[in-house]
Amino acid sequence: xxxxxxxxxxxxxxxxxACGGCCVSVLDVHEKxxxxxxAADLVFWPIALDIKYKDVEAMPDGHIDVTLFNGAIRxxxxxxxxxxxxxxxxxxxxxxxxxHMGGIPGLANFTTKEELFxxxxxxxxxxxxxxxxxxxxxxxxxxxxxxxPEFYNxxxxxxxxxxxxxxxxxCPPQTERLVDVFMAIVTGAELPPKGSVVGAYDKSQCDxxxxxxxxxxxxxxxxxxxxxxxxxxxxFLEQGVICMGPAxxxxxxxxxxxxxxxxxxxxxxxxxxxxxxxxxxSAIATMIDSDDExxxxxxxxxxADPAGTFYRFSxxxxxxxxxxxxxx
Amino acid sequence: MEEIRIGVxxxxxxxxxxxxxxxxxxAKAMREIPGVIVAKDYKYMCSxxxxxxxxxxxxxxxxxxxxxxACSPRIHELTFRKALENAGLNPxxxxxxxxxxxxxxxxxxxxxxxxxxxxxxxxxxxxxxxxESLDKRSVEINPATLIIGGGIAGISAALEIADAGKQVYxxxxxxxxxxxxxxxxxxxxxxxxxxxxxQPKINRAMNHLSIQCFLNAEIREVFGYIGNFEAKVYQKDxxxxxxxxxxxxxxxxxxxxxxxxxxxxxxKRLPNVITSLELEEKLLSGNLVMDNGKDPKHIALIHxxxxxxxNHHEYCSRTCCNTALKYSNQIRSAFPDAAIYxxxxxxxxxxxxxxxxxxxxxxxDVMFLMYDQKGEVPKITEARHSEKVxxxxxxxxxxxxxxxxxxxxxxVLMVAMEAHENAKEIAxxxxxxxxxxxxxxxxxxxLDPVATTTxxxxxxxxxxxxxxxxxxxxQARAAAxxxxxxxxxxxxxxxxxxxxxxxxxCCGCQTCISVCPYxxxxxxxxxxxxxxxxxxxxxxxxxGSACPTGAIRSRHFTDKQILSQIEGLMSMQLQH
Numbered sequence: 001x002x003x004x005x006x007x008x009x010x011x012x013x014x015x016x017x018a019c020g021g022c023c024v025s026v027l028d029v030h031e032k033x034x035x036x037x038x039a040a041d042l043v044f045w046p047i048a049l050d051i052k053y054k055d056v057e058a059m060p061d062g063h064i065d066v067t068l069f070n071g072a073i074r075x076x077x078x079x080x081x082x083x084x085x086x087x088x089x090x091x092x093x094x095x096x097x098x099x100h101m102g103g104i105p106g107l108a109n110f111t112t113k114e115e116l117f118x119x120x121x122x123x124x125x126x127x128x129x130x131x132x133x134x135x136x137x138x139x140x141x142x143x144x145x146x147x148x149p150e151f152y153n154x155x156x157x158x159x160x161x162x163x164x165x166x167x168x169x170x171c172p173p174q175t176e177r178l179v180d181v182f183m184a185i186v187t188g189a190e191l192p193p194k195g196s197v198v199g200a201y202d203k204s205q206c207d208x209x210x211x212x213x214x215x216x217x218x219x220x221x222x223x224x225x226x227x228x229x230x231x232x233x234x235x236f237l238e239q240g241v242i243c244m245g246p247a248x249x250x251x252x253x254x255x256x257x258x259x260x261x262x263x264x265x266x267x268x269x270x271x272x273x274x275x276x277x278x279x280x281x282s283a284i285a286t287m288i289d290s291d292d293e294x295x296x297x298x299x300x301x302x303x304a305d306p307a308g309t310f311y312r313f314s315x316x317x318x319x320x321x322x323x324x325x326x327x328x
Numbered sequence: 329m330e331e332i333r334i335g336v337x338x339x340x341x342x343x344x345x346x347x348x349x350x351x352x353x354x355a356k357a358m359r360e361i362p363g364v365i366v367a368k369d370y371k372y373m374c375s376x377x378x379x380x381x382x383x384x385x386x387x388x389x390x391x392x393x394x395x396x397x398a399c400s401p402r403i404h405e406l407t408f409r410k411a412l413e414n415a416g417l418n419p420x421x422x423x424x425x426x427x428x429x430x431x432x433x434x435x436x437x438x439x440x441x442x443x444x445x446x447x448x449x450x451x452x453x454x455x456x457x458x459x460e461s462l463d464k465r466s467v468e469i470n471p472a473t474l475i476i477g478g479g480i481a482g483i484s485a486a487l488e489i490a491d492a493g494k495q496v497y498x499x500x501x502x503x504x505x506x507x508x509x510x511x512x513x514x515x516x517x518x519x520x521x522x523x524x525x526x527q528p529k530i531n532r533a534m535n536h537l538s539i540q541c542f543l544n545a546e547i548r549e550v551f552g553y554i555g556n557f558e559a560k561v562y563q564k565d566x567x568x569x570x571x572x573x574x575x576x577x578x579x580x581x582x583x584x585x586x587x588x589x590x591x592x593x594x595x596k597r598l599p600n601v602i603t604s605l606e607l608e609e610k611l612l613s614g615n616l617v618m619d620n621g622k623d624p625k626h627i628a629l630i631h632x633x634x635x636x637x638x639n640h641h642e643y644c645s646r647t648c649c650n651t652a653l654k655y656s657n658q659i660r661s662a663f664p665d666a667a668i669y670x671x672x673x674x675x676x677x678x679x680x681x682x683x684x685x686x687x688x689x690x691x692x693d694v695m696f697l698m699y700d701q702k703g704e705v706p707k708i709t710e711a712r713h714s715e716k717v718x719x720x721x722x723x724x725x726x727x728x729x730x731x732x733x734x735x736x737x738x739x740v741l742m743v744a745m746e747a748h749e750n751a752k753e754i755a756x757x758x759x760x761x762x763x764x765x766x767x768x769x770x771x772x773x774x775l776d777p778v779a780t781t782t783x784x785x786x787x788x789x790x791x792x793x794x795x796x797x798x799x800x801x802x803q804a805r806a807a808a809x810x811x812x813x814x815x816x817x818x819x820x821x822x823x824x825x826x827x828x829x830x831x832x833x834c835c836g837c838q839t840c841i842s843v844c845p846y847x848x849x850x851x852x853x854x855x856x857x858x859x860x861x862x863x864x865x866x867x868x869x870x871x872g873s874a875c876p877t878g879a880i881r882s883r884h885f886t887d888k889q890i891l892s893q894i895e896g897l898m899s900m901q902l903q904h
Contacts, residue, residue: 204877206835207856215841215851237837246837246876270833272887273878283876286843319891 012044016078018071022096023047025172039186068095077149086162097171099158102316109322113153157317171266200251218289222302247280275318277310332363335391339373339398348432379411386415397425418461425452447900454896469555470574479507481789481804482579488808490538513611516650517681553863554784582790585634585744592707624737631672632701634744648742673701698726745794825884826865833879840871
């Protein structure tokens with residue numbers, strides 16, 4: 001390597017409790033992959049490369065320049081890998097909604113491990129399990145003892161387990177934003193302060209959204225998207241449809257809203273908002289068009305799945321964090 | 329960032345706090361908290377030596393934050409803010425923890441009360457870390473006053489201010505001034521003439537050089553803020569007049585309850601069932617007869633129609649008992665031989681000279697029968713042809729426990745007094761709040777009874793709750809005095825703990841605009857952001873909690889400050 005040739009960045013991508021969509025969003029860079037590969041060596045990426053955990057363990061500390069960690073922390077394997085990659089990585093990025101705030105898997109915090117296991121291993125319509133077998137963390141077979149990861153009661157966001165340098169939100173993050181961030185690192189541009197959300201705007205969705213907005217947000221009835229004759233032009237909230245846009249960072253290019261679906265909130269809250277669900281509920285409460293207590297209760301009851309609507313991507317990382325578990 | 333240096337002062341309040349809270353232990357525990365430089369306990373923090381202690385410590389230890397844990401901030405927050413100012417600190421670098429009303433007075437276990445005090449003070453310490461300096465602001469006062477409503481209250485206030493040489497705009501929606509009083513014949517308790525009382529005042533108001541009267545007129549919206557309001561007065565034939573003023577008095581009065589809502593009274597169906605105000609009309613015209621032109625021989629007055637019953641109005645309408653007693657006297661002098669029935673539920677003839685009116689009336693051969701106003705009102709039916717009377721009233725008489733029938737030729741319903749239908753529109757136009765009964769809410773029920781939470785807006789008379797004439801006039805003149813004081817001073821200090829929009833975050837969703845009770849927020853379409861008028865803003869925080877983006881900060885009540893306070897509280901609870 002000559003002196004003026006820049007050393008290539010060492011890049012890792014890992015998934016915790018994730019659906020795989022984040023890894024696919026990395027693949028979605030398409031032909032820009034050449035720019036990425038020109039500037040970086042992929043040293044670890046389970047979905048695409050056959051590199052084992054022991055190979056990562058063998059790396060010196062701080063060997064990896066950037067790790068994009070997607071997925072939440074839901075079991076002991078996720079947690080182990082989070083600690084390992086933190087140790088081996090200079091810049092750890094919580095990539096995607098699940099690593100950022102807990103994401104969809106985080107909705108499990110509205111229940112408990114026991115309730116989930118009961119449903120999955122005993123009660124579900126497709127389960128035949130007369131011996132009531134449940135997952136064990138270790139099991140003896142003739143060849144020796146097998147270990148599988150322990151399933152935790154709580155789902156956690158990445159920063160609730162290890163120190164995180166940056167957050168790149170989205171379900172999944174918009175690929176163009178990833179390329180922007182990546183190229184900024186590669187070109188040595190000045191990085192934002194540690195803990196910043198990158199690849200997203202300061203302002204929320206409404207700033208980019210082209211639908212007509214007024215101060216006339218009065219809701220007499222909450223509606224599901226299929227219940228309205230959407231004109232494609234009026235603010236969803238002004239049509240009685242809950243849109244998380246006001247409480248959600250821009251940066252995705254208002255993809256859902258442009259597709260005539262209300263924002264679901266995957267880009268997480270704007271800066272300084274610690275609990276986007278509470279913020280949005282508080283905002284929605286001011287829009288209910290009634291002074292009558294009984295009528296207000298009736299209107300509020302029309303919100304289908306309030307917990308899932310307001311905390312769809314953010315439960316573990318919000319102040320609410322989880323349903324209270326009674327300990328005896 | 330500057331180093332945080334906090335002084336903590338735990339007050340004994342004599343024995344009020346010290347008896348139930350181990351104040352020394354609280355002060356000692358607070359010394360362990362990072363950033364706390366001094367923590368002391370003292371017998372009376374609010375006393376001059378107590379305040380001097382704080383001032384000395386600020387100077388000696390270079391304190392930049394102060395926490396006093398004592399009584400309610402409603403009592404002494406201003407005292408201690410002033411002490412900080414005297415020591416050269418910004419008064420908002422202060423937080424008060426209430427360990428008296430919220431703690432020592434309401435607990436019986438000393439150990440637990442002490443633990444709670446520690447938690448409350450730790451919360452205040454954690455909050456005060458995030459406090460920011462806020463600067464005082466003042467605005468000049470336009471010496472003109474708008475008075476909405478030309479009844480006895482509005483006229484009294486108008487004359488008070490105009491006689492001091494200041495301009496008044498008096499806006500009345502009817503075609504003449506005088507309001508309810510102008511519709512009355514005689515007044516309780518002395519049975520003097522309402523007309524002789526009100527007419528000279530009307531004439532004086534109409535002809536006063538400093539009063540501009542607008543009749544058949546209304547105000548739809550008031551813009552601006554204390555000292556600098558403006559509005560349009562709308563009159564017939566699209567006549568519009570723009571006016572500017574520094575203060576507003578709302579004196580819109582009330583209206584009678586419609587008894588046709590209560591079926592069994594048969595009001596409107598039986599022609600000789602009338603309301604108290606309809607009786608006033610008959611008395612004023614000197615023509616107290618039945619619909620057939622004959623004199624009534626049996627007259628029944630039914631109290632509490634629409635009042636003191638949760639199906640209608642839970643409150644007492646306050647003037648009807650005395651008015652009914654007045655009627656008995658007027659009817660007795662018109663018809664010396666008539667049978668008069670006061671069908672009441674409780675006689676509430678309080679007030680100067682009013683109990684005497686009741687005693688006097690009881691000697692006028694009037695029969696008092698008691699019914700249960702929480703249950704069913706008397707049922708009024710047409711009498712059979714064989715009867716010599718026109719109608720029959722049936723109800724359970726409470727004192728005897730008997731079911732009784734009372735004959736009547738004329739029934740007078742003492743109807744409740746209620747807020748106008750358009751009370752809400754006026755409330756919104758001027759920025760005052762309404763209670764559940766649609767009466768306007770004063771700033772403090774005891775200590776600030778005519779001001780409202782909107783600076784420069786006052787509520788007087790029966791739009792605030794049903795009132796008699798002396799109380800209405802007292803309130804009107806009190807508001808006038810308040811306004812004269814502000815005009816005389818020339819300027820007024822305005823709230824500094826206002827909301828502020830961070831334009832870098834605001835996304836233009838406009839959720840905040842309609843929730844503001846003071847119409848202090850408008851939308852800047854060019855920048856696509858909401859803008860708070862900080863002089864109109866009262867810092868109520870509604871927009872801050874409604875704002876889904878976190879762009880609106882309520883100064884002195886930021887999320888960071890509140891959440892830190894909660895964390896501080898919880899940190900002490902966990903150690904318990």
